Amino acid sequence: EKIAFLDSFEFVVIVPLNFWAGQRRTSRDKCNKENVYEPATGRVLCHLGPCGAAEVDQAVKAAKLAFEPWSKLSGMERARVMIEAAHIIESRREEIAETEVVNNGKSITEARLDVDSARLCIEYYAGLASTLAGQHVQLPGGSFAYTRREPLGVCAGIGAWNYPFQIAAWKSAPALACGNSMVFKPSPVTPVTAVLLAEIYMQAGAPEGLFNVVQGGQETGSFLCHHPDVAKVSFTGSIPTGQKIMEMASKGVKPVTLELGGKSPLIIFQDSDLENAVRGALMANFLSQGQVCSNGTRVFVQREILSEFVEEVVRRTQAIAIGDPLLESTRMGALVSRPHLEKVLYFVEKAKEEGATVLCGGERFVPADPTLRGGYYMTPCVLGDCTDEMTCVKEEIFGPVMSVLSFETEEEVLQRANDTTMGLAAGVFTRDVARAHRVVEQLKAGSCFINNYNITPVEVPFGGFKMSGIGRENGQVTVEYYSQLKTVFVEMGDVDSLF
Numbered sequence: 001e002k003i004a005f006l007d008s009f010e011f012v013v014i015v016p017l018n019f020w021a022g023q024r025r026t027s028r029d030k031c032n033k034e035n036v037y038e039p040a041t042g043r044v045l046c047h048l049g050p051c052g053a054a055e056v057d058q059a060v061k062a063a064k065l066a067f068e069p070w071s072k073l074s075g076m077e078r079a080r081v082m083i084e085a086a087h088i089i090e091s092r093r094e095e096i097a098e099t100e101v102v103n104n105g106k107s108i109t110e111a112r113l114d115v116d117s118a119r120l121c122i123e124y125y126a127g128l129a130s131t132l133a134g135q136h137v138q139l140p141g142g143s144f145a146y147t148r149r150e151p152l153g154v155c156a157g158i159g160a161w162n163y164p165f166q167i168a169a170w171k172s173a174p175a176l177a178c179g180n181s182m183v184f185k186p187s188p189v190t191p192v193t194a195v196l197l198a199e200i201y202m203q204a205g206a207p208e209g210l211f212n213v214v215q216g217g218q219e220t221g222s223f224l225c226h227h228p229d230v231a232k233v234s235f236t237g238s239i240p241t242g243q244k245i246m247e248m249a250s251k252g253v254k255p256v257t258l259e260l261g262g263k264s265p266l267i268i269f270q271d272s273d274l275e276n277a278v279r280g281a282l283m284a285n286f287l288s289q290g291q292v293c294s295n296g297t298r299v300f301v302q303r304e305i306l307s308e309f310v311e312e313v314v315r316r317t318q319a320i321a322i323g324d325p326l327l328e329s330t331r332m333g334a335l336v337s338r339p340h341l342e343k344v345l346y347f348v349e350k351a352k353e354e355g356a357t358v359l360c361g362g363e364r365f366v367p368a369d370p371t372l373r374g375g376y377y378m379t380p381c382v383l384g385d386c387t388d389e390m391t392c393v394k395e396e397i398f399g400p401v402m403s404v405l406s407f408e409t410e411e412e413v414l415q416r417a418n419d420t421t422m423g424l425a426a427g428v429f430t431r432d433v434a435r436a437h438r439v440v441e442q443l444k445a446g447s448c449f450i451n452n453y454n455i456t457p458v459e460v461p462f463g464g465f466k467m468s469g470i471g472r473e474n475g476q477v478t479v480e481y482y483s484q485l486k487t488v489f490v491e492m493g494d495v496d497s498l499f
């Protein structure tokens with residue numbers, strides 16, 4: 001069974017989007033169905049009923065059953081299944097990417113890269129699966145202790161709508177490599193591709209119930225977080241929801257990984273390679289229609305190069321091809337939903353009221369193609385004359401809106417860059433190597449870039465400081481967030497009793 005394409009513009013979802021115990025499942029709730037839209041056209045793709053407590057329980061039970069055999073396999077055996085899953089993803093790259101485009105609205109070029117990132121993540125953790133090991137500690141008298149790295153059990157994954165397939169892979173790959181099973185809940189806005197990953201793991205040889213998908217919104221998510229058999233919650237989404245997740249997990253003293261929002265600074269010094277700085281600023285703001293957590297939306301430019309930089313950024317922003325996200329030539333597709341588009345446009349209006357200058361974009365965009373007229377498009381926006389107090393500079397907009405600010409000195413820009421409760425990412429462009437490292441050392445952000453922005457190789461940890469999150473995704477360290485240490489003391493002599 002596949003998700004059906006009726007023709008290139010008429011894609012409807014006719015198959016169930018939940019998956020547990022090895023099968024697609026329809027939610028029983030017929031009363032609370034919500035429409036799922038195609039952002040490019042505004043068409044309804046399907047109606048989605050949320051999973052209730054009983055369905056979440058069935059998915060968790062399936063995951064618990066699968067955990068037993070899976071956690072007993074050697075790392076090499078788990079790796080074999082994961083590598084096979086990666087091969088299947090590679091062979092279905094185009095289909096997964098197109099499905100993602102239809103449900104999310106991002107360009108096909110970007111969607112392909114997201115699918116690649118998902119595959120690479122699974123390959124990377126397959127490689128790490130057989131390296132999981134503990135420590136041997138020598139103690140007096142020939143006694144010793146050793147540690148074992150053991151899985152946690154059933155992990156819950158809860159995803160945001162901006163990278164639906166990639167988030168499902170970034171969470172499941174380290175979880176499965178460590179011997180856990182997972183129940184994943186995608187965003188109800190983008191429910192369509194997670195179930196493809198569930199099928200792929202099964203086809204690759206994973207036991208039934210190893211990776212399950214339950215659909216729904218906050219109620220379904222809270223059933224998952226509160227479920228007594230869920231050992232850990234890994235969440236990607238907004239800060240307010242992250243706070244609730246942490247509160248719910250605290251009831252069961254469950255560990256959490258939180259990948260939350262940001263308002264990251266990108267600092268461009270006058271000695272930068274201007275061409276690369278401009279490219280970096282565009283990559284920092286306009287990927288995925290600006291709906292990227294790590295975006296460097298506060299672009300601080302040193303006064304001496306401000307006008308030259310702004311002129312070039314505006315020229316290239318105006319040249320971004322907006323429109324049908326399935327076309328190869330498109331560089332910016334549709335925002336994820338109508339309410340989200342309205343919210344982003346409201347931020348632009350508010351910026352104007354507060355004294356910012358719209359240097360380009362910031363308007364609703366209606367493509368010439370009549371089939372796309374109901375889509376959620378806007379022109380990418382560059383705001384000039386921004387100051388630190390403006391709403392556009394303080395709050396996460398999560399849309400294609402770049403705020404440009406000018407600065408004079410390194411000391412001043414560092415203070416301003418760090419003046420936020422968030423700390424997901426930060427970037428610096430300069431040719432001065434010493435300055436680059438000095439600045440990065442002082443930036444209070446979990447993911448820092450020197451002379452680039454928004455690259456996320458899966459072998460490198462990614463995550464935030466301050467209110468942007470807890471824990472990391474990707475990289476070797478993430479093994480620690482999906483496993484626990486058991487310490488074993490081994491006595492080789494007599495018990496030295498005090499009694």
Ligand SMILES: NC(=O)c1ccc[n+]([C@@H]2O[C@H](COP(=O)([O-])OP(=O)(O)OC[C@H]3O[C@@H](n4cnc5c(N)ncnc54)[C@H](O)[C@@H]3O)[C@@H](O)[C@H]2O)c1
Pocket residue numbers: 158159160161162163185186187188216217218219220221222225236237238239241242244245258259260261262292293294396398424464468469
């Ligand atoms: N740091 C990262 O890696 C990263 C990546 C992508 C997105 N984000 C952030 O995500 C936000 C946008 O995504 P969003 O609008 O989907 O976020 P959101 O917080 O509204 O929703 C995220 C997920 O949480 C679920 N949810 C909502 N309330 C819940 C509750 N009470 N209990 C359990 N689950 C609940 C949603 O259904 C969804 O699946 C932005 O703030 C962005 O910065 C962060």
Ligand SMILES: C[N+](C)(C)CCCC=O
Pocket residue numbers: 162163287291292293294454455456
């Ligand atoms: C791959 N990107 C573009 C860096 C996105 C990382 C995930 C955050 O939204």
